[in-house]
Amino acid sequence: MRIPNSLKNASLGFKSLVPVSTRPSLSKQFMKMKEALRHKALPLLLTASMILSLFTALSLLYTPAYAVNLEGQTLGVVADVSVYEQASASVQEALVRVLGASSEELDAAELSMTIADKDELATSEELTDSMLEQVDELQRGYVLYIDEEAVGFSASQETLQALLDEMKAPYQTENTISATFSEAVSIRYDYTALSTPSDPDTVRAKLTANREEAATYTVVQGDTFSEIAERFALWQNELRDLNPSVTPDQLSIGEVLIVKQAVPVLSVITVENSIYEEEIPAPIEYVDDNTLYIGDSRVVKSGSAGITNVEAEITYQNGVEKARSILSTTTKVEAITRIVARGTQKPPKTASKGTYIWPVNGKVTSTTGKRTLLGSTGYHSGLDIAVPYGTEVKASDGGTVTFSGWKGNYGNLVIITHDNGTQTYYAHNSELLVSKGDKVYQGQAIAKAGSTGRSTGSHCHFEVRVNGKTMNPYDYLQGETI
Template identity: 60%
Template sequence: MPFKKKKLMISAASIASFALIMTLTFGLLYTPAYAVSMDGEQLGVVSDTETAQRAMESAQAEVENAIGVSAVITDDISIGWTMASKNDLVSEEELTERLLEQVEEIREGYVLSVGGQAVGFSPDRETLDSMLDELSAPYQNESTKEVRFEPEVSIEYGHASTEIPDDPEQIYAALTANSVEAASYTVAAGDTFSEIAAGLDMRQRELSELNPSVDPDVLMIGDVLNIRRAVPFLAVVTVDEVTYTEPIPAPVEYVEDDSLYEGDSNVLSEGEEGENWIRAEVTYQNGTEIARTVLEAVVQKEPEKKVVATGTKERPATASKGTYIWPVDGTVTSSPGSRTLFGSTNYHSGLDIAVPYGTKVKAADGGTVSFAGWKGDYGNLVIITHDDGTQTYYAHNSNLLVSEGDSVYQGQAIAEAGSTGRSTGSHCHFEVRVNGEVQNPYDYL
């Protein structure tokens, strides 16, 4: 049976339905929108102008934060109405990022900051982390439990000015740089001007220029000097947990003894130090200890007390004080050592102090006169034996004012100066002897 073609009939209702379907489909796929462009290049399409405005404000704030100064990036931006596929709409965050990509003065990556100041940039974090590890490594050991930097260091992903260094060597140099600041130094016992300068890594001339009123040869304990010191831009702070032992001082017990003079003492028992086992946290800054906290202390050995007898007996004026005064006020014309006198060379065992004839010679310390009389080359001689056995000699006197066995006090006149015995002029010859051995009088006066 032959196939007959049918005529296709499209009714007005069908056409209307198709138009409605197309309209609904267009409405579902497309929406009124706003195209954001910069310098004629479309960056994205958003659903409303508020979204575009917020994106521009966010981008501008990010740029200003990155470069540290006020900036305007919206002058070349235009916003125009359009119809766009809903799939083509971008979020506020995405439009912000596209705007930032157009700013040549910034870049995106990892920013290294010290105390809130950006000092380095890298597209990868590992470069910056390795740099910090290299800085801290020399200050760490097996006891280190904490490492930090001062000022605080941070590495954050974000935008940074293109002026921030990105060369690793340049960044490392900035982190290890020192600045010089004014400071002061208080002179301590034993300090010398040259040693202070050397210890501060300064030249003596530089230290003198900072202290024009200070005589380098005359430093007094407690003097305050102006100095300069190097301060690191970045300091490595480490905390180590350590264990060690330390001595426990022996406690001292004092007992009164009426056989000793007031001010005198005698050790009856030396005692013995104890020992503590210590666990502590020690904080270092660039390897220098700045704090120590004891976490645990265990007594390993108890100390044994030291017993000291202290005198209660009233000290007589003639008792030795253990300190010595000059027997006369005059000029030293000869000191201990070899000298030539009357054409022969011999050893001079004391001080010759030139004074006028008849000058009163005083006891250098209290004690007992163990000799008073003529003694060969010494002429008229007085020997005083002090409480500890030390003896002082006073020779060449014109007249003696004490006798053997007398008790004398410090400063008492014991003789009058002269030139008796082997002598070349009026003076006082003064000696100090311990167990019969001649001492240097300068060590006692």
């Protein structure tokens, strides 16, 4: 057999590279090789070498593997059974997460041994995708999640992002620093159920809807503010925040209270940089004045408010301010101190308190307003409180008696002028117990009830006047009749 030139060259080259000092030790082996060639052993030696090289090359490119087959279709080839098991577990987990149930059909996949190109072996993630693609109830694309709930699907990430930007737009201004959502919002390339809406209008409707609707309650007789709050599992301050215009201790039958606010699917949180002017209240300095009663005061120097420039970051939720962080303040106009004199003199018993008690304890038979009496219609300027003849009539507040005597339709009348200028009238008395100029104290007996003047029975007619104008006594009287 002919010896290839390449092999000859290799032999020659090998020889030429051996140092002279080592040749004696190698000469025996080289002589054996020449002997083998001489006996035509080269073809066998060359064949074995080529097989070994081929086997080495194949082992570098190919490997024993497992083909994953389902209904006659190969879903992928994996290096190890554990890769399939990991992928199968991931598939079932994904199905439970997305569809709420696992699939027995995918568990019916068969594994068969094969030889595969190492570069074509599937990872567990790739096999997972291949298996999920066999599920008809799934679709794959960009999914919009709110708190990990799939609310929208699209083949375009930009379509979903545009809907989110549309939600933020109404709450953004030129001063907006950031706009985010209070809920966890994300767009991910993922599998989702076929029922996940993909129509932009449908997705928009879901985003703008309320997760929970508002609820109201109509007040009925016997209701109290605290009981209503407890009934709807609210703190009283929470119920007040929901109904800022409601007075808790003055509920009216038929009044409608909000007991739960609407909760939107998405709440937009914006932060704005704001620069504005703010009034600085004038500081107050108090000085003692022994010419004034304790509790009374007068302004010695009016003072004035200042102005400061404020830079702040304001946080809004759906356009409603939730927090304000002051970054800096700069005084533009200094505030001028207001000086107030405070009384140190102990007031006499007859000094006005500024509060008004009921003059008698009885039933109100006529209130302020239009009424008909003894066949004629007119305006009634006070309250008629029915009491037995001779009942003591008491001063509603301390002050000075500025009239005591007979006055036309009022009959026997007492007028008390209080320290703030307000006047109270007590009419139709059978007897007067005070005279003009007397100082009286709150609760002091000033007359006895009767039916003098234009009257239909024993009672006390009570009026409150401010600057000569008749007021509604109910706006001044405290508590129930005494």
